[in-house]
Amino acid sequence: MWEDLEVTLEKIENEKKKEKPSAEELGFGIHFTDHMFMMEWNRESGWHDAKICPYQDFRMDPAALVFHYGQAIFEGLKAYRGKDGQVYMFRPEDNFERMNSSAVRMCMPRLPVDKVLKSIKALLYLEKDWIPVAEGASLYIRPTMIAVEPRLGVRAADTYYFYIILSPVGAYYPEGFNPxxxxxxxxxxxxxxxxxxxxxxxxxxxxxxxxxxxxxxxxxxxxxxxxxxxxxxxxxxxxxxxxxxxxxxxxxxxxxxxxxxxxxxxxxxxxxxxxxxxxxxxxxxxxxxxxxxxxxxxxxxxxxxxxxxxxxxxxxxxxxxxxxxxxxxxxxxxxxxxxxxxxxxxxxxxxxxxxxxxxx
The missing domain is CATH 3.20.10.10 (D-amino Acid Aminotransferase, subunit A, domain 2)
Structure with a gap:
């Protein structure tokens, strides 16, 4: 199934694009880019409906298992803009291999790491203007997987969402690099x-x-x-x-x-x-x-x-x-x-x- 996974692209309309924050407004995890990546999983089809699309809300049933039994995992990694203007990621494959370890522990489906890495590179290329150039700033990448099957009863879900959102960030702590x-x-x-x-x-x-x-x-x-x-x-x-x-x-x-x-x-x-x-x-x-x-x-x-x-x-x-x-x-x-x-x-x-x- 992984081999057949195709990613579609839906770009946001220019007039709906967000204003990018200044270096002074960055904070951490406050602002989010115009696009995101998303795909779905179920037992019949595996991973499917992969897409890069405008940043958007989800419609979820109140009985979605994530709300009741906590099947939710995530990762955190960053993209950086170098002085040469190139965009870099640091050890991304290790992050997604660790996410797969978390998935196994939480009885969730494993990710096709190579396909996800290609998709995240495409998403970053699309959103490269969101990567801040201020000293110590970067583009934070948050991959997340949640159980969305609507059912009560303690067991692993049969359907999941996986998505990646991006956030331009400054220093994590108010102290910056100070102790x-x-x-x-x-x-x-x-x-x-x-x-x-x-x-x-x-x-x-x-x-x-x-x-x-x-x-x-x-x-x-x-x-x-x-x-x-x-x-x-x-x-x-x-x-x-x-x-x-x-x-x-x-x-x-x-x-x-x-x-x-x-x-x-x-x-x-x-x-x-x-x-x-x-x-x-x-x-x-x-x-x-x-x-x-x-x-x-x-x-x-x-x-x-x-x-x-x-x-x-x-x-x-x-x-x-x-x-x-x-x-x-x-x-x-x-x-x-x-x-x-x-x-x-x-x-x-x-x-x-x-x-x-x-x-x-």
Missing amino acids: TKIYVSDEHARAAKGGVGQAKTAGNYAASLFTTQRAKKEGYTQVLWLDACEHKYIEEVGTSNIFFVIGDELVTPPLGGSILEGITRDSVLKLAEMWGVNTMERPISIDEVIQASRDGSLKEAFGTGTAAVISPVGEFYYKGETFSVNNGETGELSEKLYCELQAIQKGETEDPFQWVERVG
């Missing part, structure tokens, strides 16, 4: 081993909202989650994986089924190893981090993710105390990784791992 303040939760958990924590599914993010709201009321940008069993071992930040530089070691929690297998996380590990940095994927407790902050061996901490790329951490709040990281300043390795990844993503430097794909 963020992180709230450590020892009461609530994001995910447990054996659950769906490693899938990029909507429910994982819904589970984080209550504690994230509390953190923001206290003046903190994000939540650092601990393990669900002992509330002792560090897992990830709400929107990113987490790294620590303790002594001469770069440490990040291991993948164990309850945290997302981040594309940027993997990129950081590969770059750091290539540079000769002593990297370790090992369990790390919040007590170890606090002690390292107290004795001065905690040199840096930073989050990694598509949205922010590298997000330095300047302070942790845990059990009523604040713990500073590098005097609240961006660390040397954090800055080097951010600059290198940005340069690779925009085609401005050597790409030793062939991560970047140029959009024709």
